[in-house]
Amino acid sequence: MGAIQPKVSEPVSDELALVEAAKAGDVSAFEELVRRYDRNVFRIAQHITQNREDAEDVVQDAFFKAYSNLKQFQGQSKFYTWLVRIAVNEALMKLRRRRPERTVSLDEEVKTEDDSVPREVADWTPNPEQQYSQAELRDILDRTIHGLPATFRTVFVLRDVEGLSTEETAEALDLSIPAVKSRLLRARLQLRERLNKFFQRRERVNGSQKPSSGDGNQ
Amino acid sequence: MKCADFLHELTDYLDGVMDAGTKAELEEHLAWCHNCYVVADTTKKTIEIYRDSKLYELPENLRTRLRTAIVAKCQSRKKSGSEGAPS
Numbered sequence: 001m002g003a004i005q006p007k008v009s010e011p012v013s014d015e016l017a018l019v020e021a022a023k024a025g026d027v028s029a030f031e032e033l034v035r036r037y038d039r040n041v042f043r044i045a046q047h048i049t050q051n052r053e054d055a056e057d058v059v060q061d062a063f064f065k066a067y068s069n070l071k072q073f074q075g076q077s078k079f080y081t082w083l084v085r086i087a088v089n090e091a092l093m094k095l096r097r098r099r100p101e102r103t104v105s106l107d108e109e110v111k112t113e114d115d116s117v118p119r120e121v122a123d124w125t126p127n128p129e130q131q132y133s134q135a136e137l138r139d140i141l142d143r144t145i146h147g148l149p150a151t152f153r154t155v156f157v158l159r160d161v162e163g164l165s166t167e168e169t170a171e172a173l174d175l176s177i178p179a180v181k182s183r184l185l186r187a188r189l190q191l192r193e194r195l196n197k198f199f200q201r202r203e204r205v206n207g208s209q210k211p212s213s214g215d216g217n218q
Numbered sequence: 219m220k221c222a223d224f225l226h227e228l229t230d231y232l233d234g235v236m237d238a239g240t241k242a243e244l245e246e247h248l249a250w251c252h253n254c255y256v257v258a259d260t261t262k263k264t265i266e267i268y269r270d271s272k273l274y275e276l277p278e279n280l281r282t283r284l285r286t287a288i289v290a291k292c293q294s295r296k297k298s299g300s301e302g303a304p305s
């Protein structure tokens with residue numbers, strides 16, 4: 001089994017030039033940066049806030065905040081990582097405002113039985129996503145990831161959906177590298193577990209395999 | 219290697235960031251432990267499905283509207299001269 005293919009990131013050679021131009025007041029240079037990353041920021045915001053209107057606000061607020069604070073960007077990290085950090089904070093603020101009853105913090109310790117080994121593991125059909133229409137699949141993926149605690153969702157989205165490195169994710173979220181890794185593992189395993197019921201191989205009675213011996217106790 | 223040890227290394231294994239020795243140990247475990255093989259394989263699929271999904275795509279008309287609003291705000295900030303203008 002090979003490793004998952006890393007996302008190919010676009011060349012960023014001209015990016016610092018755009019940032020410098022924007023710092024000097026060239027709004028069209030900044031607009032180019034918006035074009036480059038607005039889809040990513042929207043996706044991240046949507047995953048964290050789980051609310052379309054909030055995500056739209058986050059896109060506007062995050063880019064405007066980035067523009068207003070460009071002078072603080074020193075170029076030690078990638079512009080995108082710096083922008084993601086701003087966007088994540090804006091999105092978390094939205095989430096807290098909407099759900100004040102639950103404190104939302106990325107470094108909270110989320111108690112799970114993370115070290116337990118999954119039991120009664122069932123294999124999936126070869127191309128499980130093709131069993132569903134696009135709309136059904138989106139609905140399944142959406143509801144599944146919504147069930148995760150915010151801190152798990154966020155790490156998963158940055159690392160696995162947006163393709164940030166572990167180090168970049170740690171920097172964007174102000175977490176240690178071990179914290180990113182442990183959250184990522186739990187997020188991945190929990191998502192897998194929750195997707196099981198949709199993607200499990202349905203055993204055929206007439207096939208060579210025995211009918212499922214089921215989830216019940218024997 | 220026990221299943222719990224395998225699971226502990228799963229993230230690095232799937233990301234392909236580990237030394238050859240550890241990788242060989244993990245793959246030896248996978249060769250005989252079907253449970254861990256399925257967990258690793260379906261976790262990999264989970265990641266790929268989310269990565270390939272068109273979940274939360276930004277529709278082009280909304281995209282244009284948001285960008286126009288952002289640019290307008292930046293322009294007005296620039297005009298008000300508070301910051302962002304060349305010093």
Ligand SMILES: [Zn+2]
Nearest residue numbers: 220221251254
């Ligand atoms: Zn095992």
